[in-house]
Amino acid sequence: MIRSRWTAAGLCIAATVGVAWGLGFFFDHLMSKPPGGQLGYDPMENDAAPMDMGAVQRGWPNAMHDPSERARMMAYMHGMGSREPMPIAAPAPQPEAAPVDLGTLLAGAEPQVGQAKSQVCASCHDFTQGGPNRIGPNLWGVVGRDIGSHAGFAYSDAMKSEPGNWSYENLFDYLASPARDIPGNRMGFAGLRKPEDRAAVIRYLATLGGSAPPLPRPKEPAGETAAQ
Template sequence: MGRMRGLAVGLCVAGAAATLLGAGWFSDRLYTRERPGQLAYRMDDMPPRVDMAAIQRDWPASFSEPGEGSRVIAYHRDMRGKAPAPGTDGGGGAVAPPPDLGALLASADAGAGKRKAQQCMSCHDLGQGGPNGIGPNLWGVVGRAMASHAGFAYSPAMRAQEGDWSYERLFAFLASPGRDMPGTKMSFAGLRKPEDRAAVIKYLATLGTGAPPLPQPKAVASR
């Protein structure tokens, strides 16, 4: 009799333990438990670093591949709050002297500029008498008064500008429109390489007859 009672007690204890373990397993499936110190993602799932300079040079074609926008967002989040690299505008190195625009334009290839200017055609028409698009028609833009093309609704930032689209003004603007003219509607990231900007400007100067003469290289002008 006592043996049967002990067996019954043992079975009850084993059944209770199995019930508790089963309830714990089931609750893990129903509820997410926080485990301090454990990452919610694997490091190898993170997107690779983005070559921002290449993206800016090739805008807008650089965003044609799937996932490129997500990589840029991840890059910005990763770089947020970090100090600038030495030698940039943030300090830590000597600032490079401004390029000699006259020399750049003298050696620039208008044909290469025409190919590079294909990026502009997503927003601008380059033909004589062509329509305005997202941006104004660019025929005869070199030497033209700023914010003066008929029929285009310029931003207040652009309308506040004075003077003409000189070589120097275009060279500065095309490096980074948003930085050079805060408030502009032009969302183009810019051409980082001075040689690319000079080539595009030299090509734009061939569109029409109102472009002023090219500036002289500094070495020639100082003689």
């Protein structure tokens, strides 16, 4: 399903590129190029004002019935690379997305909320002490545990060869998109898109087992002291 949608999107892009290329080829050959690659006339000779391409496009194909309009447009396109573009309004500056501070997110997340959210994991993972491995490994005490290290679970090679442990940062990145974070791992789960959901689930995981490292300190906004 997902795969075929991507395939369709890929085909659409390929078709668009093909059509664009074909049109370029077509126009190139319509234009008479005198030897030497120079136009035989100055396209701007009769009209020094830059052409309003938007108006031409809106009028398409009507304006093209007018031969002079057509010639003007062809000449314009031919010289596009060498001429100053029409000035366009500068785009409004985009406000920069505030960088996510994991410490702040985790401090504001509720383990109970995370427990409820972790229902989606429960079809594959058991969360209890000494509980079984299911489709995925048991997650009791997973925060701080070496990656791919739970006894008795047959991890993928990708997971086995991933260095480090399940720090808060690693969990946060992995749960956003397991497939992207550790390519080739076998957790068949798309990921938790919302940072708040991930933070809540991680807070819940950290309550299991008592071996979780201390939460990362929230970054304090300048001039303020975090109320603890």
